[in-house]
Amino acid sequence: MKTKLIRKGKWDSGELSEKEIIRAERNTGNVSTKLREIQMQNYQKKMEQKIQREDDLRSGLRLYKEGKYEEALDKFESVLGSKPEIDESSVASYNVACCYSKLDRIQAGLSALEDAMKAGYEDFKTIRTDPDLANLRKSEDFAPLLNKYDESFINESAINAIKSLFGFGKK
Numbered sequence: 225m226k227t228k229l230i231r232k233g234k235w236d237s238g239e240l241s242e243k244e245i246i247r248a249e250r251n252t253g254n255v256s257t258k259l260r261e262i263q264m265q266n267y268q269k270k271m272e273q274k275i276q277r278e279d280d281l282r283s284g285l286r287l288y289k290e291g292k293y294e295e296a297l298d299k300f301e302s303v304l305g306s307k308p309e310i311d312e313s314s315v316a317s318y319n320v321a322c323c324y325s326k327l328d329r330i331q332a333g334l335s336a337l338e339d340a341m342k343a344g345y346e347d348f349k350t351i352r353t354d355p356d357l358a359n360l361r362k363s364e365d366f367a368p369l370l371n372k373y374d375e376s377f378i379n380e381s382a383i384n385a386i387k388s389l390f391g392f393g394k395k
Contacts, residue, residue, distance in 0.1 A: 245259065245262065246262060246263075276306065277312055280303045280306075281299070281303055281316065281319075283299045284296045284298075284300045284303070284316075284319060285319070288319065288323065293323045293327050294323075296319070296323055297324070297327075300317075301320060304316050311344070313343040314340050314345035315345070317337070317343055317345065318345050320340075321336035321337035321339075321357065321360065322356040324336055325359040328359055330359060330363050333359070334365055334366065337351070337357070338373075341370075342373075348370065352370070
């Protein structure tokens with residue numbers, strides 16, 4: 225939709241995009257009904273996308289439990305393709321990694337797992353024990369990838385190394 229600015233804050237069809245209208249009105253301090261309408265449409269679209277992402281996550285989980293990994297993968301990737309919030313992104317990426325692991329597509333699974341950790345997925349105990357990631361854990365690239373993000377594991381390893389140097393924990 226294109227509009228053009230007419231003096232005194234009135235809009236007419238022609239030259240400016242919706243973003244330009246919003247920017248121009250914000251700069252003038254004048255908020256017209258047109259701007260409020262655009263803002264409401266944007267809000268409604270954002271809420272519809274959020275509802276769709278939640279539906280896709282639920283559907284993906286259901287399909288995954290049914291062993292339909294390719295179909296579940298489509299749902300999880302749909303979430304990732306729709307500007308998810310950070311928590312949605314980390315969960316969807318983790319589930320993408322699980323799907324790829326089940327489909328024995330190791331490099332794609334490791335990449336998705338890294339995306340999940342970059343997005344804030346921090347349940348490293350689950351990553352190390354989740355049977356759905358078993359195929360990924362067999363890869364020689366798994367441990368270095370996980371250790372790159374799991375600082376507590378690195379710190380625990382350092383503490384155990386120091387303890388062993390000084391004989392702590394030996395019977």
